[in-house]
Structure formats: structure tokens, C-alpha cells
Amino acid sequence: MSENPYQTYDARILEVKDLTSREKLFTLRFVDSKIEDKFDFRPGQFVIVDIRGFGEFPISICSSPTRKGYFQLCIRKVGRMTKFIHRMKEGDVVGIRGPYGNGFPMEKMEGSNLILVAGGLGMAPLRSVLWYAIDTGKYENVWLLYGTKAYEDILFRDEIIHLLKHGEAMNCSVKLAYEVESPSCIYLEQGFSDKVCKGVVTDLFRGEEFDVNNTYALICGPPVMYKFVIRELLDRKLSPGRIYMTLERRMRCGVGKCGHCVVGTSVSMKYICQDGPVFTYWDALSTRGLI
Amino acid sequence: MRYIKLPSENFERFFKSLEAWGSVYAPVKRGGIYSFQKVHDPAEIALDYNRTMLPPKKFFFRPRDTVLRMKNGRWEENLEVEPMVLFGLHSCDIHGLKILDKVYLDEPADPYYRTRREKTVIVGISCMPDEYCFCKSLGTHFAMDGFDLFLHELPDGWLVRIGSVRGHEIAWENGELFEEVTDEDLANFKEFEEKRAKAFQKELPQEGLADMLDLAYNSPVWKKYAEICLACGNCNMVCPTCRCYEVCDRWVDAYSAVRERRYDSCFMENHGLVAGNYNFRPTRLDRFRHRYYCKSYFDPSSGYNCVGCGRCDEFCPAKIEHVKVLEEVRGSLR
Ligand SMILES: Cc1cc2nc3c(=O)[nH]c(=O)nc-3n(C[C@H](O)[C@H](O)[C@H](O)COP(=O)(O)OP(=O)(O)OC[C@H]3O[C@@H](n4cnc5c(N)ncnc54)[C@H](O)[C@@H]3O)c2cc1C
Ligand code: SF4
Ligand code: SF4
Ligand code: FES
Numbered sequence: 001m002s003e004n005p006y007q008t009y010d011a012r013i014l015e016v017k018d019l020t021s022r023e024k025l026f027t028l029r030f031v032d033s034k035i036e037d038k039f040d041f042r043p044g045q046f047v048i049v050d051i052r053g054f055g056e057f058p059i060s061i062c063s064s065p066t067r068k069g070y071f072q073l074c075i076r077k078v079g080r081m082t083k084f085i086h087r088m089k090e091g092d093v094v095g096i097r098g099p100y101g102n103g104f105p106m107e108k109m110e111g112s113n114l115i116l117v118a119g120g121l122g123m124a125p126l127r128s129v130l131w132y133a134i135d136t137g138k139y140e141n142v143w144l145l146y147g148t149k150a151y152e153d154i155l156f157r158d159e160i161i162h163l164l165k166h167g168e169a170m171n172c173s174v175k176l177a178y179e180v181e182s183p184s185c186i187y188l189e190q191g192f193s194d195k196v197c198k199g200v201v202t203d204l205f206r207g208e209e210f211d212v213n214n215t216y217a218l219i220c221g222p223p224v225m226y227k228f229v230i231r232e233l234l235d236r237k238l239s240p241g242r243i244y245m246t247l248e249r250r251m252r253c254g255v256g257k258c259g260h261c262v263v264g265t266s267v268s269m270k271y272i273c274q275d276g277p278v279f280t281y282w283d284a285l286s287t288r289g290l291i
Numbered sequence: 292m293r294y295i296k297l298p299s300e301n302f303e304r305f306f307k308s309l310e311a312w313g314s315v316y317a318p319v320k321r322g323g324i325y326s327f328q329k330v331h332d333p334a335e336i337a338l339d340y341n342r343t344m345l346p347p348k349k350f351f352f353r354p355r356d357t358v359l360r361m362k363n364g365r366w367e368e369n370l371e372v373e374p375m376v377l378f379g380l381h382s383c384d385i386h387g388l389k390i391l392d393k394v395y396l397d398e399p400a401d402p403y404y405r406t407r408r409e410k411t412v413i414v415g416i417s418c419m420p421d422e423y424c425f426c427k428s429l430g431t432h433f434a435m436d437g438f439d440l441f442l443h444e445l446p447d448g449w450l451v452r453i454g455s456v457r458g459h460e461i462a463w464e465n466g467e468l469f470e471e472v473t474d475e476d477l478a479n480f481k482e483f484e485e486k487r488a489k490a491f492q493k494e495l496p497q498e499g500l501a502d503m504l505d506l507a508y509n510s511p512v513w514k515k516y517a518e519i520c521l522a523c524g525n526c527n528m529v530c531p532t533c534r535c536y537e538v539c540d541r542w543v544d545a546y547s548a549v550r551e552r553r554y555d556s557c558f559m560e561n562h563g564l565v566a567g568n569y570n571f572r573p574t575r576l577d578r579f580r581h582r583y584y585c586k587s588y589f590d591p592s593s594g595y596n597c598v599g600c601g602r603c604d605e606f607c608p609a610k611i612e613h614v615k616v617l618e619e620v621r622g623s624l625r
Pocket of ligand 1: 055059074082083247565567568
């Protein structure tokens with residue numbers, strides 16, 4: 001087989017599930033079992049999806065590497081390529097290359113508390129961390145603070161509700177903030193009064209205490225979210241080196257060649273595709289333009 | 292390094308012998324502009340050229356390149372590569388290739404770039420700076436490696452530095468064309484280099500440059516120049532170290548498609564555009580500044596991303612001068 005890093009491998013869509021009106025969950029497996037066996041990744045990494053003859057686009061893997069035999073992508077329909085894949089069905093084949101990027105340092109964080117802060121589609125890469133942490137049981141406590149627009153926009157709603165009910169048994173506490181009121185949200189809020197509230201994701205920090213020397217925060221969400229969440233964490237004296245975030249930039253190659261994802265200045269330039277997409281807040285302090 | 296001498300009267304035979312190693316490309320002058328073209332007759336070469344418009348990167352990282360071809364719904368790589376000899380590269384362009392090597396040969400290596408690079412013989416040639424050159428400030432005015440042979444002008448021929456095993460083989464196979472280097476040749480070589488060092492008119496002071504530029508992020512000088520800049524992207528196209536590309540799939544007929552890449556420029560508005568029309572370099576100011584930061588990025592292992600070739604100045608329709616911009620930005624820090 002060629003060593004061409006731009007070659008993609010056939011992956012069959014095993015299942016397509018509507019998550020919301022805009023996002024679908026694609027479950028995939030490589031057609032060639034040798035490739036499937038070799039495919040391993042860590043939470044926070046991404047793949048490049050290739051619709052041959054039409055183009056490529058980067059998508060985070062949202063399943064956990066602990067669950068073998070398939071991987072999942074949660075894809076929001078925003079433009080030409082994502083519209084294309086939204087029309088695809090079970091049994092269809094796409095090209096995949098990767099995994100790319102550094103991913104979250106899961107080994108380094110073992111034994112610590114994890115605070116996952118997700119906004120909107122940011123839930124996708126953090127779901128990989130969440131299930132990895134639950135499946136391996138190697139982390140002290142896991143908090144998921146999830147901010148969503150409305151009830152209809154909650155990604156992986158069944159899983160979130162399941163964790164609201166039974167999370168503690170798995171050392172995992174979930175809290176949810178919504179912005180648009182609806183009967184379903186009010187119902188949720190009544191059921192889990194200490195876990196669900198109207199507001200933004202930073203409101204979920206209220207009343208939470210954590211040991212700053214034994215905690216890591218992992219953030220993913222829309223660009224505006226980072227500033228507020230980071231301020232909240234710094235106020236609690238969490239070190240900039242313990243705050244991880246995953247960033248999104250325009251990407252073409254995914255392997256540090258095409259130059260699209262480069263940010264920074266004369267003293268520090270980073271390739272989001274290779275040096276990231278996971279960075280610490282310290283990286284952001286020392287590299288202009290990261291957030 | 293090994294040194295030999297090529298007397299003037301043997302130049303033609305030497306040049307012709309290079310065709311045994313591949314198609315020979317050398318600088319020629321057409322309509323006032325120099326460019327690397329396929330050459331058979333040494334009389335066509337412009338040996339004393341200042342700079343070509345497109346740097347030699349065009350042979351390895353092509354302006355438009357088909358990387359994959361679709362056959363039966365699968366991509367096949369398009370890796371036909373002809374062996375080449377690039378004759379007459381200046382030191383700055385050899386340094387430019389070394390910077391591209393760092394990007395394209397770094398794991399995972401780009402197979403197109405790598406194969407072309409492996410199949411190409413590089414023959415350097417000495418030059419005299421003109422008003423645009425500032426390679427001396429960046430230490431790229433002399434190539435210590437990155438070539439197979441390097442020809443230094445002497446009054447009666449060329450002092451040849453042999454930089455690789457392949458260069459040695461080329462010299463070996465044409466042994467009868469070369470002579471030993473004499474003391475007189477050495478004196479002439481020294482004199483040429485000294486004269487050349489004095490001929491530079493432009494200088495870019497290095498002291499603390501990278502940090503000072505970073506500190507001057509909000510300098511009004513960026514804004515002043517961003518307003519003059521036409522955002523044409525010429526400076527990117529002609530730069531020997533610029534290598535951003537865009538990818539596009541194109542259908543050739545109903546059954547086959549190709550995946551092509553083309554030169555891209557960070558001056559284009561969509562260079563930083565992501566989903567939902569969010570742009571992380573939304574203004575021309577952001578894009579102008581980005582180019583200067585990218586070129587002035589200092590990598591401890593390979594230096595700056597600029598080799599001082601002067602192309603961006605010569606071919607900028609708005610007459611923006613690279614060194615002047617950096618000097619003014621630095622000067623604005625008072
Ligand atoms: C590391 C990473 C992880 C991502 N993970 C996810 C995910 O899990 N789920 C999800 O729905 N989306 C994710 N995205 C965003 C996704 O790549 C874009 O939504 C998608 O490329 C849009 O393509 P389009 O053709 O539908 O949109 P258009 O707006 O039509 O795109 C035009 C072109 O711009 C490029 N482009 C547009 N937006 C982006 C972008 N954000 N990043 C890179 N290139 C872009 C595309 O390649 C496309 O060819 C991720 C992006 C990155 C960089
Ligand atoms: S060549 Fe000159 S005008 Fe054109 S983008 Fe570059 S700096 Fe601007
Ligand atoms: S920035 Fe200008 S002077 Fe420097 S290498 Fe590029 S084209 Fe040459
Ligand atoms: S995506 Fe091409 S360099 Fe990062």
C-alpha cells in the first residue's frame with residue numbers, strides 16, 4: 001500500500017441517526033479489516049472525511065477509542081460538503097484519513113478530576129473524553145458542564161438524560177444550562193433541580209468547588225465561549241497549564257503542509273492541525289491569535 | 292567539501308553533459324523577466340540574472356498540481372516524475388528550498404515533493420546583489436549545503452564546490468573537463484566574495500527582531516501598509532518559501548475526477564474562513580500582518596521564513612518594501 005498521506009480509505013456508514021434538525025450522528029467502520037484493526041485514536045483527535053470527487057472536510061471523532069469496531073462522527077450541516085454527507089444513507093461509503101492532531105493528554109490526566117465544559121457542537125469531541133473516562137474508570141470525578149441553546153439542540157440527549165439520572169454511579173456529574181425556555185426544559189429542570197438551569201454554561205460553575213491541584217478543565221465550544229469559561233477557571237486559581245481547549249480552523253491537508261490553519265507571530269507559530277487542535281491556555285497566552 | 296575548477300572553454304561541454312541526468316532547466320530572459328526554462332543550448336542561459344519571477348519551488352511545489360486521480364471510485368496517486376537538473380540556482384533560492392524541505396519532508400512527507408526533490412540535481416551559481424537583495428542580513432547569501440554542485444565565477448572559469456555524492460559522480464564522469472584549483476583561483480574566489488559582500492545595499496537588522504515584531508502587534512504601521520496593499524497575493528506567489536495551497540476536486544468526464552492543489556495566498560479573504568462564515572483573519576490588516584509574521588517567524592533550527600531574495604519587493608504592484616515595513620514597525624516601538 002502506498003504511503004501517500006493524502007490517500008483515504010473506504011469506510012462504510014453503518015448507521016445514520018438524527019441528533020437534532022442540524023446534526024446527524026454517523027457510525028462508520030473501515031471496509032478493509034486490516035485498516036480497521038490498525039485504526040486507533042485518542043479523544044480530541046479528528047479525521048478528514050473524503051467525498052471522492054467533491055472534496056474533504058475535518059471532523060472530530062465523537063466516540064471513545066475504548067469502544068472498538070466502529071467510530072462515530074457528529075456532523076452539523078453548514079455548507080456544501082456537510083450537506084452532501086447529510087444526504088448519505090446506511091451502506092454508503094466515504095473516504096477517511098487520519099486520525100490527526102494531538103488529542104487530549106488522557107494518560108497525563110489519569111487520577112485527576114476532569115471538568116468538561118461543552119458549548120453546542122463542542123459536545124462532540126468531549127463526548128469522546130466523557131466515555132473514555134467512564135469506560136476506563138481512571139479518573140477521580142468527571143463533571144460535564146454543557147451549555148445548549150434549546151432542548152431541541154441538546155446533542156446526544158438520551159445519553160445526557162441517562163447521565164443526569166445515573167451519572168453519580170459512574171463518578172460522573174452532568175449539569176446542563178439552556179437559553180431558550182420550553183416545556184421540556186422546565187420538566188427537566190423540575191426533575192433535576194440542582195443540575196439543570198436556565199442560563200449560560202458559566203452559570204453552571206456556581207457553587208462548584210474543586211481541588212485546583214488535582215483538576216484539569218477541558219473546553220470546547222464556539223469561539224466566544226472560551227473567554228468567559230477561562231475567566232471562571234482562572235478565578236478559581238486553576239493553572240493555565242491545566243486548562244485544555246480544542247480549537248477549529250480552516251483545514252485542507254490536516255498534516256502541516258497547506259498552511260491554512262497556521263496562527264501566531266514571529267515568536268510562536270502553531271499549526272492547529274498538528275500542534276493542536278488541543279491547546280492549553282498557556283499556549284493561547286504565548287501564541288497570538290490562538291483564541 | 293571538494294573543490295575543482297571548470298575552465299571557461301569547457302563550460303559548454305560540461306553543461307551539455309548534464310542532460311545525461313535529466314531535463315536541464317536554467318534561467319533565461321524573456322521580455323525583461325527571468326524564468327527557469329528547459330534549455331539545450333548554453334547560449335540561451337542568462338548566467339548573470341538577478342532573480343527569476345517564480346522561484347525554483349515551482350518544480351517541486353507546482354502552481355497547479357494533480358495529486359490524485361479517481362479510478363473506479365478510488366484515488367490513485369499521480370506520481371510521474373521526470374529527472375531534472377536545475378542549473379544556476381542562487382544561494383538564497385537554495386536556502387528557500389531548504390525551508391520548504393522542512394515543511395514538505397517532515398513526517399508525514401509529501402510524496403510528490405519528496406520524489407521530485409530526490410530526482411533533481413541542483414547546480415548553484417554565484418551572483419552579485421542588486422538593490423532588492425538582503426540575503427546577507429539573513430545569512431542566506433552563501434549556501435553551505437543543499438546543492439550537488441555550486442559554481443563560483445572566476446575570471447577564467449568557475450570554482451566548483453561539490454556538495455553531494457551525486458555531485459561527485461557528475462564531476463567524476465566528466466573528469467577530463469575539470470582541473471585542480473590553484474592558488475590564483477583561490478585568490479580570485481576570495482576577491483569575488485569580498486566584492487560581493489560590499490555590494491549589498493539593503494540590510495535588515497536582526498537584533499531582537501522576532502520579539503520586537505511580536506511586541507509591535509498593534510503598531511499603526513501595519514495599518515498604514517495594509518491600506519496601501521492591493522491584496523493581490525503576488526508576494527506570496529513569487530516567494531520561495533510561501534507554500535500555502537488550496538485543494539479542489541474537478542470532474543474530467545462523467546466517470547473520472549482529479550484532486551488538484553493550487554497556490555493559495557493568505558491575502559485572500561477565504562484563506563481563514565471556517566464554518567458559519569466565521570473568519571479568523573477577517574480584515575486585510577489581519578492578513579497583511581499575518582504574512583509578515585509568517586515570513587519573520589524564527590525557527591531555531593532553520594532561521595527565518597524569508598531568505599531575502601527581494602522578489603516580493605520587485606513584483607509588488609503597490610511598491611511595498613519588505614525591509615522597510617519591518618523597519619518601520621520596529622521603529623514604531625518607542
Ligand atoms: C479539527 C476540526 C474538528 C471539527 N469537528 C467537527 C465536528 O465534530 N462536527 C462538525 O459538524 N464540524 C466539525 N468541524 C467543522 C467542519 O470541518 C466544517 O463544518 C466543514 O468543513 C464545513 O464544510 P462545508 O463544505 O459543509 O461548509 P462550507 O461553508 O461550504 O465550506 C467551504 C469550505 O471551507 C472549509 N471549511 C469550512 N468550515 C471549516 C471549518 N470549520 N474547519 C475547516 N474547514 C472549513 C471546508 O473545507 C469547505 O470546503 C471541525 C473542524 C475542525 C477544523
Ligand atoms: S504584492 Fe504587494 S500589493 Fe500584492 S498582496 Fe503583496 S504586499 Fe500587497
Ligand atoms: S518574503 Fe520576499 S524577500 Fe523574503 S523570501 Fe519571500 S519573496 Fe524573498
Ligand atoms: S490543515 Fe494544512 S497545515 Fe494545517
